[in-house]
Every structure is written in C-alpha cells, then in structure tokens.
Amino acid sequence: MEILDRPKLLYPSLVIAAIAVTVFSLLGIATLTGALPFAHSEMREATAAKTQAESDRMTSKKLAATCPSCGTVESVHAVQVKGEGSGVGIVAGGIAGALLGNGIGRGAGRSLATVAGAAGGAYAGNEIEKNTKKHISYRIRVRMSDGSIRTLHQSEAPGVSAGDRVKIVDGTIVQLS
Numbered sequence: 028m029e030i031l032d033r034p035k036l037l038y039p040s041l042v043i044a045a046i047a048v049t050v051f052s053l054l055g056i057a058t059l060t061g062a063l064p065f066a067h068s069e070m071r072e073a074t075a076a077k078t079q080a081e082s083d084r085m086t087s088k089k090l091a092a093t094c095p096s097c098g099t100v101e102s103v104h105a106v107q108v109k110g111e112g113s114g115v116g117i118v119a120g121g122i123a124g125a126l127l128g129n130g131i132g133r134g135a136g137r138s139l140a141t142v143a144g145a146a147g148g149a150y151a152g153n154e155i156e157k158n159t160k161k162h163i164s165y166r167i168r169v170r171m172s173d174g175s176i177r178t179l180h181q182s183e184a185p186g187v188s189a190g191d192r193v194k195i196v197d198g199t200i201v202q203l204s
Contacts, residue, residue, distance in 0.1 A: 060154035061109070097203065098171040100191045105184075110160020112153045120152015121145045167200060169193060 056062075128144020129137060167179045167187065177195065185200060187193055192203040 056151045056154070060151070060158055061107075062154075094172055094194065096171075096196065097192065097194045098169040098177070100187050100189055100193055100200075101168045101170050101176070102166075102189055103168075103185055103187065104166045106164050106166050107161050108164050109157045110162065112156045112160075116152035116154075116156025117149045118152070120155070121149035123152070124148020169195065169200070171195075 122145075124144035124147050125141050126144075127148070128140040128142070131137065131140040131144075162182070165181050165183070165185055167181070167185055169177050169179065171177055179195070179198065179200060181199075187200055187202050194201045194203055
C-alpha cells in the first residue's frame with residue numbers, strides 16, 4: 028500500500044497573516060468612518076463654565092429687564108457633521124468587495140466570500156463617501172439674561188468666545204461691546 032501525501036491547503040502562518048490583515052483593515056475602516064470613539068476631556072471646561080454661569084446669573088437677573096435678548100456665551104464647539112451618501116460609494120464599494128471576495132476559496136466558499144465581500148464593501152464604500160463629505164458646524168451655547176439657555180448652530184466660525192456678552196438678533200449672534 029502506498030501512502031499518498033496530501034498537500035496542506037493552508038499554512039498556519041498564512042492563516043495568521045490573513046486574520047491580521049482583516050483585523051487591521053476593519054480597524055482602518057472603523058477609524059475612517061468615525062465608528063471608533065475618541066476620548067474627550069471636557070471636565071475643566073464644564074467646571075469653568077459652571078463657575079462663570081453662577082457669577083453671570085447674579086448680574087443677568089439685573090439685566091433681564093433691560094435686554095431680554097442679551098446673554099453671555101457659555102461655550103463654542105466645533106462639531107463634525109457627516110455628509111450624505113449619493114449611492115456611488117455603495118456601488119463602488121460593493122463591486123470592489125465582490126471582486127476581492129471572489130478571489131478567496133473554491134466552490135460554495137467562493138460564493139459566500141463574494142457575497143460577504145460585496146456587502147462589506149458596499150457598507151464601507153457608503154461610510155467612506157459620507158466621511159469625505161463631512162463638514163464643520165459650530166454650536167454656540169448662550170445663557171440668556173433671564174437665566175435660560177439657548178443653543179445656536181452656524182456654519183461659519185463665530186467671532187465670539189466663552190464669556191463674551193452677546194445679543195441674539197433674528198437667530199444670529201451679535202457681540203456687545
């Protein structure tokens with residue numbers, strides 16, 4: 028009886044390399060699409076704003092009767108707003124993913140890899156398209172003279188910063204001198 032040596036289908040190092048590439052690719056996609064959370068430290072700013080708000084509250088009661096649309100800027104934050112996908116990213120990503128998936132495996136495995144690649148590529152393509160169309164919006168929080176808080180959004184950088192006295196006229200901020 029002859030013993031036939033069957034060739035190994037995959038070497039262990041090849042499997043490890045494939046898994047590593049997949050994991051790093053997914054992390055890259057998650058970073059590009061903004062799916063990974065980022066650490067933000069806003070504790071100092073919140074404490075300073077609270078202290079400023081308390082001192083402003085004392086003077087704001089006096090000013091409430093004279094200027095109901097006046098207030099003090101508590102914070103100004105730049106906020107990233109994701110763009111809208113047009114469908115081009117879905118199609119391009121789906122095609123690229125299907126082509127990459129088609130190169131993996133044989134038979135039913137190849138079909139499964141093609142479908143999975145198309146689905147993953149479509150999702151990644153859509154998220155990448157949205158991420159490339161993102162823009163910056165500014166959120167301005169104002170404590171009004173009567174103690175209430177108003178939050179305004181604008182696309183251009185405001186000419187005010189925390190602590191500035193302002194007046195809100197027709198939904199826009201005007202700095203008081």
